[in-house]
Amino acid sequence: MLDNFKNASVGIIRHDPTFTAPTATEKNTEISVIREEYFVKLVTCQPDKFDATLQEFKDKLKKAGYDQIIKERTDYYDGVFAGK
Numbered sequence: 001m002l003d004n005f006k007n008a009s010v011g012i013i014r015h016d017p018t019f020t021a022p023t024a025t026e027k028n029t030e031i032s033v034i035r036e037e038y039f040v041k042l043v044t045c046q047p048d049k050f051d052a053t054l055q056e057f058k059d060k061l062k063k064a065g066y067d068q069i070i071k072e073r074t075d076y077y078d079g080v081f082a083g084k
Contacts, residue, residue, distance in 0.1 A: 019080075021072035027065045034060045 024031075038057035045053045 019076045021069045023065050023068045023072055030064050
């Protein structure tokens, strides 16, 4: 943060690198639909159904490839920030 302030005070702006996992781009629509569907279900379900509904949500995300997205992001992060 201090480096960013110092750089900005002399006109140098450095942004942290951004990364989009290839699988996230490919599966974005499918995952967004699942997320929207289960957001409503999780907010409106009966309390005794919450855990089962949450597990359904996780299972659908896994089936849609979400674990691969997490792996791609983790690999990228580890590669960029290794040793820092």
